[in-house]
Amino acid sequence: MRRFGQVIKVKPEKLAYYLELHANPWPSVIKKIEDCNIRNYSIFLFNDSMLFAYFEYVGNDFEADMKRMAEDKETQRWWKETDPCQETLGINPGEWWHNMKEIFHC
């Protein structure tokens, strides 16, 4: 199992809509997340301006599973709603959510 901690900005003017989407996420999207071996996925809001995500990956090929998720039509439809609410931190080229380094676990 691999643990992930990620961070991204949320646009203040889109925050209410982002919260609304995540209070009632689409069942098709949740099903695909699970199907792609993601478990225990939480998103936390910091200071009405940043999102911190935590999840666990229980599969054997993360890149392949993420590719499969990105190819899913319902997920694409969901991201079309959520992406405009977010703004990448631009720390690493090609990253949307920024992957943080885990420095401790127990």
Added chain:
Amino acid sequence: MRRFGQVIKVKPEKLAYYLELHANPWPSVIKKIEDCNIRNYSIFLFNDSMLFAYFEYVGNDFEADMKRMAEDKETQRWWKETDPCQETLGINPGEWWHNMKEIFHC
């Protein structure tokens, strides 16, 4: 089970020492964390300046367990090392780590 997402600043000049401490945490401190019903505790580093923590609380009285942890001599000795490495965000009075709101879970 309750999930927590927390955030705090880490002082750049103390980062190396903080990482060193958390790469080899004291067994007595880990034991107390578990004894106080904390599970699956991860800390992630963002931008060499902020720490993001995720953990799960599996007990029945979080405040009592945190009080018990704070009274533990070994934990106090650990915090004497870690506290000077950190700086609270000062968002809520009395908070050290800032508790974020969970806006999504699956």
